[in-house]
Amino acid sequence: MEKNIVNNTNKKDIENHLDEKEKKIEKVQTKKAFEKMLLFLCVFLSVVIIYGAYWLFYARKFVETENAYVNSSQNVVTAQVAGRIKEVFVENTQEVEKGQLIALIDDTDYKIALENATADLGKSVRAYFNLSSSVGQIEDELLSRKSQLKKAETDFTMDRASYKAGLISKLQYETSKNNYSIAKAGVNQSKKALENAKIQFDSKSIYNHPDIQKAIANYKIAYVNLMRTKVYAPESGKIVKKSVFLGQQVNPSQELMTIVNLKDIWVDANLKETEMRNVKIGDKVKMKSDVDDKVYYGYVQGISAGTGSALAIIPAQNATGNWIKIVQRIPVRIVFDKESLKENGSIPIGSSMIIKIDTSEINKNIIPYKAEKSTLYTVDEKIMNKEIDKIIQSNLGKK
Structure with missing residues (x-):
C-alpha cells in the first residue's frame, strides 16, 4: 500500500512538472507571437510612415497615367476643282x-x-469703246437738230x-408749224438718247462699267480654276491615307490624301477628374514612349474645356434612376520640348505614352499657340x- 502511495505521489509530481513545462512553453510561444505581432506592427507602421513621407514630400506632386497618345495635325488635301487626275507624284x-x-x-477644259473668258473680256471692252463713239455721234446729232430747230422756229x-397779214395760205402756215414741232421733238429725242448713252458709258474709268466688271470677274474665275488644277502640299510631313489614282475623276472638296507633320506633334493625356486638382498649364512632364522606350520631356500646354464624354458626338445622359458614378477623364494637351524631340527623334501618331506630370515645377518658356497661315x-x-x-489695252487699240 505504501508502494501505491509513493507511485501516486510520483505520478502527481510528474504531471505537475509537465504542466509547468507546458505553461512555460505556452508563455514562450505567446511571447514570440507578441514579438512577431509587434515586429509586424513596427514594420507596417514604418512602411506607412515611409509611404506617407514619400507621398507628402514627393509622390503627391506627380500625376501619372498610361492613357496618353501621340497626336499631330492631319492636313487633309482636297481637290479644288472637278476633273480627271492626270499625274500623281507621291505615295503613302x-x-x-x-x-x-x-x-x-x-x-x-x-x-x-480661260480663253473664252479672255475673248468675252475683249468683246466687252470693244462694246464699251463703241459706246464712247456713240456718245460723240449723238452729241453731233444733237447739235445738228438744234440748228434745225432754230431754223424751224425762225421760219415758223x-x-x-x-x-396773219394774209400774205401766205393756211396750208403753208400749218406746214411751217408742223416742221417746228417735229424739230423740237427731234431735239428732245436726241437729248434723251445722249443722256442714256452717257449712263451706259462711264467716261471716268473703263473698270467701273458693269459689263467690264462682270467680264473681269469671269476671267478671274477661269484664271483661278486653271491654277487650282495643280495640287500642292499644304504642309511638310508624311503622306498617309492616299486615295487618289491616275485617271480617277475627282470633285471639289473630295479627299485625295492626308499629310501628317511629325515635326509638330503633341500628346493627348486623359487624366481622371480626381487627379486634376493640382494640374495646371506649364507643369513639366516626363514622357516615355512605348515605341522606342525613349524618355521625352515637355509641359502642359492646355486643359480641355470638358470631359471626353461631354464632348462626344452623343453625350451621355444620366437622367435615369439607375445612375452609377463613373470617374470621368479630362483631356490634357502636352507639347514636347524642341530639344527633347530633336534629340530622340519623332514618333508615330496614335502611339502610347506613359506620362508623369510634375505639378510642383513650372516651365517658364511656354510657347503660345501659333496661328496657321498658307499662301x-x-x-x-x-x-x-x-x-x-x-x-483691255489690246482691245482699246492702245499700247
Whole structure:
C-alpha cells in the first residue's frame, strides 16, 4: 500500500512538472507571437510612415497615367476643282515639303474656259469703246437738230406773221408749224438718247462699267480654276491615307490624301477628374514612349474645356434612376520640348505614352499657340491684274 502511495505521489509530481513545462512553453510561444505581432506592427507602421513621407514630400506632386497618345495635325488635301487626275507624284509613307507639287488635274477644259473668258473680256471692252463713239455721234446729232430747230422756229415765226397779214395760205402756215414741232421733238429725242448713252458709258474709268466688271470677274474665275488644277502640299510631313489614282475623276472638296507633320506633334493625356486638382498649364512632364522606350520631356500646354464624354458626338445622359458614378477623364494637351524631340527623334501618331506630370515645377518658356497661315492657294493678284490690263489695252487699240 505504501508502494501505491509513493507511485501516486510520483505520478502527481510528474504531471505537475509537465504542466509547468507546458505553461512555460505556452508563455514562450505567446511571447514570440507578441514579438512577431509587434515586429509586424513596427514594420507596417514604418512602411506607412515611409509611404506617407514619400507621398507628402514627393509622390503627391506627380500625376501619372498610361492613357496618353501621340497626336499631330492631319492636313487633309482636297481637290479644288472637278476633273480627271492626270499625274500623281507621291505615295503613302513618302516625305513631302510644303509647297511641293503632289498631283495634277487635267486642265484642258480650264484652259478653254480661260480663253473664252479672255475673248468675252475683249468683246466687252470693244462694246464699251463703241459706246464712247456713240456718245460723240449723238452729241453731233444733237447739235445738228438744234440748228434745225432754230431754223424751224425762225421760219415758223415769220410764217405766222405772214399768215396773219394774209400774205401766205393756211396750208403753208400749218406746214411751217408742223416742221417746228417735229424739230423740237427731234431735239428732245436726241437729248434723251445722249443722256442714256452717257449712263451706259462711264467716261471716268473703263473698270467701273458693269459689263467690264462682270467680264473681269469671269476671267478671274477661269484664271483661278486653271491654277487650282495643280495640287500642292499644304504642309511638310508624311503622306498617309492616299486615295487618289491616275485617271480617277475627282470633285471639289473630295479627299485625295492626308499629310501628317511629325515635326509638330503633341500628346493627348486623359487624366481622371480626381487627379486634376493640382494640374495646371506649364507643369513639366516626363514622357516615355512605348515605341522606342525613349524618355521625352515637355509641359502642359492646355486643359480641355470638358470631359471626353461631354464632348462626344452623343453625350451621355444620366437622367435615369439607375445612375452609377463613373470617374470621368479630362483631356490634357502636352507639347514636347524642341530639344527633347530633336534629340530622340519623332514618333508615330496614335502611339502610347506613359506620362508623369510634375505639378510642383513650372516651365517658364511656354510657347503660345501659333496661328496657321498658307499662301499656297492665294492668287497673285498683281500678275492676274497685269494680264487683265493687257487684254483691255489690246482691245482699246492702245499700247
